[in-house]
Structures are given as structure tokens and as C-alpha cells.
Amino acid sequence: xxxxxxxxxxxxxxxxxxxxxxxxxxxxxxxxxxxxxxxxxxxxxxxxxxxxxxxxxxxxxxxxxxxxxxxxxxxxxxxxxxxxxxxxxxxxxxxxxxxxxxxxxxxxxxxxxxxxxxxxxxxxxxxxxxxxxxxxxxxxxxxxxxxxxxxxxxxxxxxxxxxxxxxxxxxxxxxxxxxxxxxxxxxxxxxxxxxxxxxxxxxxxxxxxxxxxxxxxxxxxxxxxxxxxxxxxxxxxxxxxxxxxxxxxxxxxxxxxxxxxxxxxxxxxxxxxxxxxxxxxxxxxxxxxxxxxxxxxxxxxxxxxxxxxxxxxxxxxxxxxxxxxxxxxxxxxxxxxxxxxxxxxxxxxxxxxxxxxxxxxxxxxxxxxxxxxxxxxxx
Amino acid sequence: xxxxxxxxxxxxxxxxxxxxxxxxxxxxxxxxxxxxxxxxxxxxxxxxxxxxxxxxxxxxxxxxxxxxxxxxxxxxxxxxxxxxxxxxxxxxxxxxxxxxxxxxxxxxxxxxxxxxxxxxxxxxxxxxxxxxxxxxxxxxxxxxxxxxxxxxxxxxxxxxxxxxxxxxxxxxxxxxxxxxxxxxxxxxxxxxxxxxxxxxxxxxxxxxxxxxxxxxxxxxxxxxxxxxxxxxxxxxxxxxxxxxxxxxxxxxxxxxxxxxxxxxxxxxxxxxxxxxxxxxxxxxxxxxxxxxxxxxxxxxxxxxxxxxxxxxxxxxxxxxxxxxxxxxxxxxxxxxxxxxxxxxxxxxxxxxxxxxxxxxxxxxxxxxxxxxxxxxxxx
Numbered sequence: 001x002x003x004x005x006x007x008x009x010x011x012x013x014x015x016x017x018x019x020x021x022x023x024x025x026x027x028x029x030x031x032x033x034x035x036x037x038x039x040x041x042x043x044x045x046x047x048x049x050x051x052x053x054x055x056x057x058x059x060x061x062x063x064x065x066x067x068x069x070x071x072x073x074x075x076x077x078x079x080x081x082x083x084x085x086x087x088x089x090x091x092x093x094x095x096x097x098x099x100x101x102x103x104x105x106x107x108x109x110x111x112x113x114x115x116x117x118x119x120x121x122x123x124x125x126x127x128x129x130x131x132x133x134x135x136x137x138x139x140x141x142x143x144x145x146x147x148x149x150x151x152x153x154x155x156x157x158x159x160x161x162x163x164x165x166x167x168x169x170x171x172x173x174x175x176x177x178x179x180x181x182x183x184x185x186x187x188x189x190x191x192x193x194x195x196x197x198x199x200x201x202x203x204x205x206x207x208x209x210x211x212x213x214x215x216x217x218x219x220x221x222x223x224x225x226x227x228x229x230x231x232x233x234x235x236x237x238x239x240x241x242x243x244x245x246x247x248x249x250x251x252x253x254x255x256x257x258x259x260x261x262x263x264x265x266x267x268x269x270x271x272x273x274x275x276x277x278x279x280x281x282x283x284x285x286x287x288x289x290x291x292x293x294x295x296x297x298x299x300x301x302x303x304x305x306x307x308x309x310x311x312x313x314x315x316x317x318x319x320x321x322x323x324x325x326x327x328x329x330x331x332x333x334x335x336x337x338x339x340x341x342x343x344x345x346x347x348x349x350x351x352x353x354x355x356x357x358x359x360x361x362x363x364x365x366x367x368x369x370x371x372x373x374x375x376x377x378x379x
Numbered sequence: 380x381x382x383x384x385x386x387x388x389x390x391x392x393x394x395x396x397x398x399x400x401x402x403x404x405x406x407x408x409x410x411x412x413x414x415x416x417x418x419x420x421x422x423x424x425x426x427x428x429x430x431x432x433x434x435x436x437x438x439x440x441x442x443x444x445x446x447x448x449x450x451x452x453x454x455x456x457x458x459x460x461x462x463x464x465x466x467x468x469x470x471x472x473x474x475x476x477x478x479x480x481x482x483x484x485x486x487x488x489x490x491x492x493x494x495x496x497x498x499x500x501x502x503x504x505x506x507x508x509x510x511x512x513x514x515x516x517x518x519x520x521x522x523x524x525x526x527x528x529x530x531x532x533x534x535x536x537x538x539x540x541x542x543x544x545x546x547x548x549x550x551x552x553x554x555x556x557x558x559x560x561x562x563x564x565x566x567x568x569x570x571x572x573x574x575x576x577x578x579x580x581x582x583x584x585x586x587x588x589x590x591x592x593x594x595x596x597x598x599x600x601x602x603x604x605x606x607x608x609x610x611x612x613x614x615x616x617x618x619x620x621x622x623x624x625x626x627x628x629x630x631x632x633x634x635x636x637x638x639x640x641x642x643x644x645x646x647x648x649x650x651x652x653x654x655x656x657x658x659x660x661x662x663x664x665x666x667x668x669x670x671x672x673x674x675x676x677x678x679x680x681x682x683x684x685x686x687x688x689x690x691x692x693x694x695x696x697x698x699x700x701x702x703x704x705x706x707x708x709x710x711x712x713x714x715x716x717x718x719x720x721x722x723x724x725x726x727x728x729x730x731x732x733x734x735x736x737x738x739x740x741x742x743x744x745x746x747x748x749x750x751x752x753x754x755x756x757x758x
Contacts, residue, residue: 052656084680280694287679288683290679295636295676295677295679296675296677297674298674300630301463304689304691307687307688307689309685309688310683312683
């Protein structure tokens with residue numbers, strides 16, 4: 001087991017000088033405590049939520065490569081105007097990677113830890129872009145026999161986010177929902193959940209190709225925000241489903257406000273009396289991503305019963321508590337190869353993750369390009 | 380009582396042609412039912428919330444006067460772009476006036492109704508810009524002896540809105556609040572409530588004159604959004620008070636986002652670890668007015684734990700229920716001449732309400748100009 005003693009770990013550092021540096025550092029693998037295990041990480045996805053930490057506010061079109069083949073280094077410039085938002089992480093070398101999967105290669109002394117020896121487990125907890133990860137037994141989820149690390153690498157973020165959306169919909173009293181950037185991996189999962197659970201879902205996409213992806217997996221309501229009839233199409237789909245809550249990955253621009261406007265129009269199509277405050281039905285948009293970094297623009301043409309806010313998985317899980325969280329996780333495991341299957345377009349090593357040609361693809365956050373890192377690939 | 384049989388009532392009509400018409404119509408006074416009373420309206424304020432119905436989306440700089448001295452008519456153009464938001468009220472002649480006070484001049488047969496004969500009562504329920512108003516006993520609140528109709532005319536909207544803000548603050552887990560357009564009648568009430576109840580309040584104003592108004596009534600934290608040091612001043616006041624919720628009467632532009640940004644900066648001044656999602660403390664701005672009709676612009680430089688939404692008094696009262704609502708109303712009556720005293724700059728008749736020179740003043744919604752209508756003035 002000598003090879004376990006140290007391993008490469010990806011680090012992201014933003015310097016006070018305004019430079020982003022992404023590098024691989026050799027770190028000692030901690031000796032596991034009684035209730036801990038060491039996992040050889042074999043699969044860890046690049047989610048949009050990882051990119052925020054990996055590249056921060058840096059302009060990746062300025063990225064330059066240096067370093068060695070084994071330990072490449074990427075540098076890029078952070079625009080002056082964006083440095084304020086990076087203030088809290090300046091000059092701190094930060095590990096990256098929210099989730100992943102791999103094989104337990106070393107365990108602590110507890111029975112629970114020992115029971116995991118040799119098992120393929122899914123993990124959550126950060127610092128997954130590394131060859132080895134030491135973590136508590138409670139942060140691992142053993143995968144069913146016959147499941148590969150690649151199949152279990154995305155067990156948490158996308159599946160629980162998609163389930164978090166339908167759960168939030170129910171808890172806040174809505175009966176159907178809308179989703180933007182809806183052809184994403186996450187969006188496809190959400191479609192499968194909604195089809196299975198009989199929930200009305202309005203998919204909002206930005207191209208015909210994305211609409212096709214969703215139609216092929218059986219999506220019932222797909223509207224294209226680049227179509228000249230978008231507002232009417234969206235209103236009709238909202239009337240048909242009754243959706244009064246939306247989850248928005250785009251963030252910037254007019255889309256959140258357009259959704260609220262169409263919801264209000266849809267509701268008023270069945271309203272009986274005029275209220276100058278608009279309908280009394282609460283309309284909600286939760287912004288959970290930032291594919292468009294521009295400001296959100298709300299023209300408030302949708303009455304007074306509305307809300308827009310940020311939505312994140314971890315605060316949601318805190319709010320619903322451990323028992324409910326475990327129920328959602330169990331569903332993910334049960335349907336890992338169907339509802340919650342992820343598809344990747346590339347599998348790369350840690351070194352390849354720091355290649356300019358790959359960065360140019362995954363940093364774009366384009367729908368359809370999805371990367372999986374295998375930190376022990378070719379290692 | 381023959382004079383009670385009919386009375387003038389103000390009406391606002393927006394025609395499909397895009398013309399606003401404000402007029403006075405002579406309407407028969409209903410015979411009160413068993414549990415109803417007829418009130419001679421002697422005082423009814425023009426609140427910002429009334430202007431929304433009174434002038435709608437019309438451009439009041441285009442207003443023209445016609446009609447007779449006794450029954451004047453005002454017409455004005457509604458801009459093409461704003462007609463969509465008026466769709467639900469087109470070609471409906473609508474009475475105006477949320478609240479008011481007056482003397483009970485006729486009653487139904489029930490004991491509760493009879494007990495109000497000759498009493499001065501405060502009223503809520505719309506259509507108050509009228510000489511007579513027939514309404515249920517439950518919609519009247521008898522004023523204490525020695526209280527005039529003018530003193531009791533604004534018992535509901537502003538006082539309950541101000542109390543609704545501190546109640547919402549408490550119910551949603553915040554310990555202090557911020558308020559914009561803070562030198563308004565409502566803002567002054569809110570200051571008096573917060574000083575009395577020991578609640579931290581950050582007042583945001585748009586001029587030195589407005590700051591002076593608040594300093595004179597003992598406001599502790601007043602910041603001026605037109606000052607070059609506004610963002611720093613606001614952040615400091617938020618640190619000192621710990622305010623994480625704001626009520627915003629302005630609506631459009633960048634202010635709501637600036638408040639969230641300063642809250643986030645204030646919270647992070649005491650934060651211990653970096654989170655790329657920003658602080659986990661929920662920051663909320665409720666928009667309850669629209670002094671600035673432009674779109675809301677949110678640059679999202681404030682993490683993910685935030686919300687912006689509409690806030691209205693009546694849904695709030697529905698939510699807290701009858702018992703809590705009665706408790707708030709009783710406080711208003713108890714402190715009507717102190718905490719909840721309203722000040723008016725003009726008292727006008729119904730006819731004067733339709734004079735172009737008065738409209739030019741009250742339609743501006745300027746802080747410091749507050750109109751009270753006495754529908755029976757000179758009548």
C-alpha cells in the first residue's frame with residue numbers, strides 16, 4: 001500500500017495580484033481515524049457547481065499552460081471588476097470537487113469502516129479531484145454490486161438537486177414546475193422524475209437541438225426561449241400544467257421575469273375579478289445557477305404575489321433534515337441506472353483536466369458537454 | 380335624511396382606447412342591511428396604494444380637465460406599452476379609496492348596527508372616495524371619544540403596513556430591518572414603532588431633507604442613497620443593527636440589489652470561512668411599492684441565500700389570521716394620536732381631487748406631500 005501514502009490533488013488559487021492558478025500538488029494521504037476510510041478516487045464529475053470554485057471569476061479565454069507534464073499549471077486573469085467577489089478566498093489554495101466515487105483501499109479500526117474495505121462507494125464532501133480521499137464512513141454510500149465508480153460518480157449533486165426541486169415544489173404548495181437550461185444532465189433527470197411521478201414539467205430550452213434531446217426522452221412540454229412565439233408558448237404550457245414555481249439555471253437577463261409574467265398571464269386566464277395587485281397566487285422563481293452572469297432584470301409585470309431567490313442543494317438538505325435526506329438518497333441508489341443515470345462526453349485524468357483544449361470545452365458550461373475526471377487514470 | 384339617499388362617488392375608468400377617465404358619479408346610497416351601517420365619509424387619504432387604482436398606468440402629465448364644476452372629469456393617456464398591464468380592468472368603472480373615517484348616519488336593525496348610530500368610525504374596504512359608504516359593522520372600527528374623522532382616516536393601511544413589517548421581520552427570523560423611502564408617513568410610523576419596541580431600523584432616504592425629517596423624530600440610522608459613500612454608510616448601519624430584511628417602496632432600479640450586497644458584506648465582516656456561495660444567512664428584500672417603475676436590477680453579488688419578492692398588507696393579514704390582526708388593530712387605536720398619527724399637507728373635496736393643480740402634486744407620490752379627501756367638505 002505504499003502508493004497510497006501520497007497522491008496528487010487539484011488546487012485552485014486566486015492571488016491578490018488577480019491571477020488564477022490551477023495546479024496539481026502532491027499531498028500526503030491522511031492515516032484514517034477509527035471511523036474513516038481512504039478511497040482511491042476513480043470518477044468525479046465536473047459539475048457547474050464545481051466550476052465556480054475551480055475557475056472562480058477568472059476569464060478562461062486568457063488561460064496559459066506551464067509546469068511539467070506530470071504536474072501542469074494553468075494560469076488565467078481575473079477581471080479587476082470581479083476581484084471584489086473573490087475577496088474571501090484570496091491567496092488560499094483550495095481543493096475542488098464536490099462528489100465522486102472510488103474504491104476503499106484502507107480503513108480505520110471501527111467495524112463500520114472495516115466493512116467497507118474493497119467496496120466501491122459514492123462520496124460527497126469536497127476535495128474529490130484527488131487520487132485519494134480520506135473521509136468519514138457517514139460521507140460514503142456503498143454502491144450496489146455491479147455498479148462502477150463511473151456510474152456512481154454523480155450520485156449526489158444532480159440527482160438530489162433534481163429531487164430537491166420536486167420536493168420544494170410540493171412543500172411550497174405548487175402542483176407543477178418549470179425548469180430552464182432544461183436539456184442539461186440535471187434537466188433530463190428532472191424529466192425522468194416528473195414522468196415517473198406524474199408531475200407537470202415545463203422545459204425551457206435555448207435551441208431546437210436541446211428541444212430534440214428532451215422530446216426523445218419523452219418530455220411533454222418543451223418551449224424554446226429563442227422562438228418568436230416564446231412568451232405565448234410558455235404561457236400555454238403553464239396553463240396546461242398549472243406550474244407556478246420555476247427553477248432557473250440561467251440567472252441573468254430577463255428570463256426569470258418573463259417566466260413570472262407568463263405565470264401571471266396563465267393564472268389570470270382563469271381569474272374571475274380584477275385586482276390591481278394582480279393575482280393572489282404566489283409565483284416563485286428559484287435561481288440555482290448562473291449560466292448568464294448578467295444582472296437579473298425583473299419588470300414586475302406580474303402583480304405583487306411573487307418571489308425570486310437563490311436556491312442551493314445543501315441548505316435545502318439541512319432544512320428537510322436527515323431522515324428525509326436519507327429517503328431521497330435511497331431513491332437515487334435504487335434508480336441509479338435509470339432515472340439518475342449520468343452521461344459523460346469525456347473521461348480525463350487530473351493532468352488532462354489542466355489541458356487548455358479540455359478547459360476550453362468544459363469551462364463553457366455548454367449543455368451536452370459533460371466531463372468526468374478519473375484521478376487514477378493511467379496512474 | 381333625504382340627503383343620504385344619493386351621493387357622489389369617485390370613479391376611475393380605463394377605456395380600451397387607452398384613455399383614463401376620472402369622474403364623479405351620483406349613486407344611490409344602499410339601504411343598510413340588518414348588520415350594516417351608512418357612514419357619511421368625512422376623511423379618506425390618498426395613499427400610494429390608492430393612486431395605483433386611481434390613475435392606473437396613465438401618464439398624468441397628459442391630464443386634461445372637462446365636465447362641470449360640480450362634476451368635473453379628468454382624462455389622460457395610458458402609454459401603449461402599459462396597456463397590457465391594465466387588461467383586467469379595461470372598460471370597468473371602478474370606485475376608489477381603501478380606507479377612511481366618518482360618522483354613522485343610518486343603521487340596520489341589528490343591535491350591533493344600532494349601537495354605532497352617530498359614532499365616528501374608521502373604515503376599510505374600498506370605495507371610500509364617496510360621500511356615503513354602506514358597509515358591514517365588522518368593517519367599521521369605532522374611534523375613541525375625542526377622535527376626529529381626520530385623525531382616524533388612516534387607521535389601517537399605513538399603521539398595519541408598518542406593524543406588518545416588524546411582524547414579518549420577527550416571523551421570518553430577522554432581528555432588525557431596513558426601509559426605503561423612509562421619510563414617508565409610513566416610514567415615520569415605522570421609526571416610532573421601532574424606537575418604542577427597541578428594534579434596529581436602517582432608514583434609507585434619497586435626500587438630506589428627508590434625512591433631517593427622520594433625525595428630528597429620533598431615528599438612529601439614516602443613510603442617503605444619493606451620497607457618494609452610500610454603500611459604505613449602508614453597510615456600516617447594517618453591521619450595527621444586524622438587519623437582514625428590508626422593505627422597499629422604490630421597487631425599480633438597483634436599490635434592492637444594493638441592499639442585498641451591503642447585507643452580504645456586513646454579514647461577511649464577521650464570517651469565519653470562505654464559501655463560494657456566499658454567506659448562508661438568508662437576506663430578504665420585500666418590494667411593497669413602486670415609486671420607481673423601472674425594472675428591478677439584481678447583480679447577484681450577494682451569494683445564494685437571498686430572496687426578493689412582493690409584499691402586500693392584505694395577504695399578510697390573511698396569513699396571520701383574525702386574532703393576530705385584531706391585536707395589531709387594537710394597538711393602532713391605542714396609539715392613534717402618538718405612534719400612528721398621520722400628517723396631511725392638504726384637505727380637499729371630491730371636486731378638488733379632480734383639479735389638475737392638485738393632481739400634479741399628489742400623483743408625484745413625493746415624500747412630504749400627503750392629501751386627505753373630505754368628500755363632504757363644503758357639501
